[in-house]
Amino acid sequence: MARRFAIAILLGLALLQLPFASADDSPTSANGLTDGVSSSGYVCDPDGCSPRDKTDYWKIQGKMGDIVSVSFSGSMSNPAWWCINDGWEGTFTMGSVTQNVDDGNPTATLSTTLSTAGEILLKIEAKDSWCNDGFDYTLTPSIDKTNRDSDEDGFVDTGDDCVSLVGTSTNDRSGCTDSDGDGWSDPDSGWGVQNGADAFASEPTQWLDSDNDGDG
Structure with missing residues (x-):
């Protein structure tokens, strides 16, 4: 009994060491994007994932008249072999517009035209499927300044x-x-x-x- 109790304590301490979230998990801590520069990340619904980082936030600055476009590309590098026919799923959001993404539709582009200078917030979120709940992604922003x-x-x-x-x-x-x-x-x-x-x-x-x- 004492041995089981000790093992339980050790497991609990080990779980405490797992990272539950990264610094970009809220709008106030969003990472910045730069025009023409790709940035990458990883999200995973907290259903058995480590690290448990379900949501990433990003932001990009623009000025009045700018057309800001951000392209998303997702992939799953090491799918679990026992998750037969189960791919990754998630959402890609810019402002109030959300696009579903998954292994069948791994790319998407969202854009908006700014009526005044400001910051655009983006969110990448993993969705719970059967067991493959995490995916890597790359964001590539582009700003058309023709009407800036x-x-x-x-x-x-x-x-x-x-x-x-x-x-x-x-x-x-x-x-x-x-x-x-x-x-x-x-x-x-x-x-x-x-x-x-x-x-x-x-x-x-x-x-x-x-x-x-x-x-x-």
Whole structure:
């Protein structure tokens, strides 16, 4: 009896040493993804798995107008031989959209367009099947920046003369500060009146002083 009790204690201590979760098991501890760089992980429903890591969270940053796509590819490297005809199953989620994945459909791609700068959360989760409950996966993100508007002023970066500055000017420059709202941008250190900036930045009815007399 004493021997059985000792064995039970040793088994209990051994189980305590098993990792129950990794650091990416909640949205607040999600690992970051980088555009164009693949990242890998492993999840397993806690039905006899070690480590018992059912869910992984990932995040990726984007700006207004970005189309963010993330491709998923899953596989099971060492299936149990006694689990005949039982493959792995799981879900791949981006934001509010979820895609079922399994050994019959091991790849998927989800995408979203950002209406404002922010963080997109992704979740990989293993599902309990008969016995093969774990799988390896790779995520590959891609960000289409064609319509990116970094300063969110309505001017796409490729056509915005002041990419990091919110502005409304449209005449001499696009997307730069226009204090009086007449379409001509305020002069600054890199763009003066001689370049076409507003000679009267606080007067909406005047913008050009062609004879340099102080009047528009």
